[in-house]
Amino acid sequence: MIHYLFIVIGAVLVNNVVLVKILGLCPFMGVSKKLETAFGMGAATTFVLTLATGASYVIDHWLLLPFGLEYLRTLSFIVTIAAIVQLTEMVLQKTSPVLHQVLGIYLPLITTNCAVLGVPLLNISNKYNFVDSLLFGAGSAVGFSLVLVLFAGIRERVEGADVPIYFKGTAIAMVTAGLMSLAFMGFAGLDRYQ
Amino acid sequence: MSQSTPNASARNQTWDEFTEGLWRQNPVFVMMLGMCPTLAVTVSAVNALSMGLATAFVLVCSCALVSLMRKVVPKEVRIATYIVIIATFVTVVDYAIQMVSLALYDALGAFIQLIVVNCIILGRAEAHASKNPPWVASVNALGMGLGFTVGLFALGAVREILGAGSLFGISLFGADFQPWVVMVLPPGGFFVLGSWLLGFAWWEKRKQRLAGLQTPAERG
Numbered sequence: 001m002i003h004y005l006f007i008v009i010g011a012v013l014v015n016n017v018v019l020v021k022i023l024g025l026c027p028f029m030g031v032s033k034k035l036e037t038a039f040g041m042g043a044a045t046t047f048v049l050t051l052a053t054g055a056s057y058v059i060d061h062w063l064l065l066p067f068g069l070e071y072l073r074t075l076s077f078i079v080t081i082a083a084i085v086q087l088t089e090m091v092l093q094k095t096s097p098v099l100h101q102v103l104g105i106y107l108p109l110i111t112t113n114c115a116v117l118g119v120p121l122l123n124i125s126n127k128y129n130f131v132d133s134l135l136f137g138a139g140s141a142v143g144f145s146l147v148l149v150l151f152a153g154i155r156e157r158v159e160g161a162d163v164p165i166y167f168k169g170t171a172i173a174m175v176t177a178g179l180m181s182l183a184f185m186g187f188a189g190l191d192r193y194q
Numbered sequence: 195m196s197q198s199t200p201n202a203s204a205r206n207q208t209w210d211e212f213t214e215g216l217w218r219q220n221p222v223f224v225m226m227l228g229m230c231p232t233l234a235v236t237v238s239a240v241n242a243l244s245m246g247l248a249t250a251f252v253l254v255c256s257c258a259l260v261s262l263m264r265k266v267v268p269k270e271v272r273i274a275t276y277i278v279i280i281a282t283f284v285t286v287v288d289y290a291i292q293m294v295s296l297a298l299y300d301a302l303g304a305f306i307q308l309i310v311v312n313c314i315i316l317g318r319a320e321a322h323a324s325k326n327p328p329w330v331a332s333v334n335a336l337g338m339g340l341g342f343t344v345g346l347f348a349l350g351a352v353r354e355i356l357g358a359g360s361l362f363g364i365s366l367f368g369a370d371f372q373p374w375v376v377m378v379l380p381p382g383g384f385f386v387l388g389s390w391l392l393g394f395a396w397w398e399k400r401k402q403r404l405a406g407l408q409t410p411a412e413r414g
Binding site: 019020021022023024025026029071072073074075078079082111112113114116117118121122125165166167168169170171172173174175177178179181182185 | 229303376384396
């Protein structure tokens with residue numbers, strides 16, 4: 001049991017996808033200007049990332065490994081992710097128009113979110129089993145959403161602050177993200193026994 | 195800045211296509227695309243250069259192929275086709291790097307496979323290569339790829355010098371140097387890119403001030 005807890009804590013805080021692993025920076029910088037959009041993007045990514053980790057585990061272990069097709073891993077994973085994104089969009093449109101309205105515009109963007117491809121690849125290099133993979137995927141997604149929302153909150157405040165003119169825009173956002181990353185490094189060691 | 199007039203010679207236009215990615219629309223500093231490899235693998239100059247060249251190779255090959263197939267591929271499935279083309283070349287690079295140097299392969303980690311989702315490549319395939327003949331598309335892609343490599347090298351060199359006191363693994367300051375370790379850790383990437391952007395913003399503002407009346411809209 002404690003093993004699972006450590007995987008989740010490790011994925012959310014210690015090895016945060018965005019700030020420590022540096023994956024998924026495009027949405028992190030792109031959709032963090034307003035708090036509401038950050039929430040929407042976080043929710044959509046959490047959903048797709050969790051599904052994608054499960055699906056890619058199944059594909060890797062039942063399709064690619066038995067037939068010795070490891071060289072198709074990158075190709076099959078990206079196609080799977082694109083299919084899941086498309087499927088999610090279609091299912092949401094049919095079953096829950098409200099949710100579709102909230103998450104709809106973020107869904108196509110997720111295909112090129114490198115966290116969604118990166119986490120399944122990390123699962124393989126970490127040699128996680130199915131449950132571990134799912135937990136790691138869900139934890140990473142929660143970590144992504146957490147950092148995205150925190151960053152959007154900080155950024156809304158920075159917009160109104162009196163920033164030196166050359167720093168305005170992306171430069172100050174980069175330094176802010178760097179400071180957050182520094183803060184998250186303080187979690188190091190939390191996912192291990194003493 | 196070179197201007198392209200309708201009567202400009204073909205050579206001038208080719209040069210224009212080439213320098214677009216290298217300088218005016220630099221993927222790292224101007225377009226801010228493909229930031230994950232930009233920040234994640236630039237802990238040393240060698241890593242940065244190899245990542246940049248790997249991306250440039252995938253970019254040139256995929257753009258050339260996309261451009262060749264631009265009249266065959268139906269509009270509805272074009273994005274899926276581009277992704278499959280890109281993923282194929284990424285797999286080639288992945289295995290090539292594994293063959294050349296296992297140490298480099300371990301250092302770059304999953305980021306070689308993640309070239310697939312690098313927005314520069316899909317962006318160039320969709321915005322440029324699908325509308326231009328193969329030669330023009332390849333030249334433009336080469337410029338973009340080299341621009342990306344230069345951007346990565348600018349980050350990697352600074353981070354290695356500050357964080358390890360060396361460049362290309364050669365020690366610069368002797369044994370007394372206290373390395374600024376945070377620069378080779380993830381936060382350092384953000385700080386160095388922020389500083390480069392700060393420098394470019396200062397340079398742009400200075401240029402505008404010197405040009406006097408010229409408005410920002412008139413630039414390149």
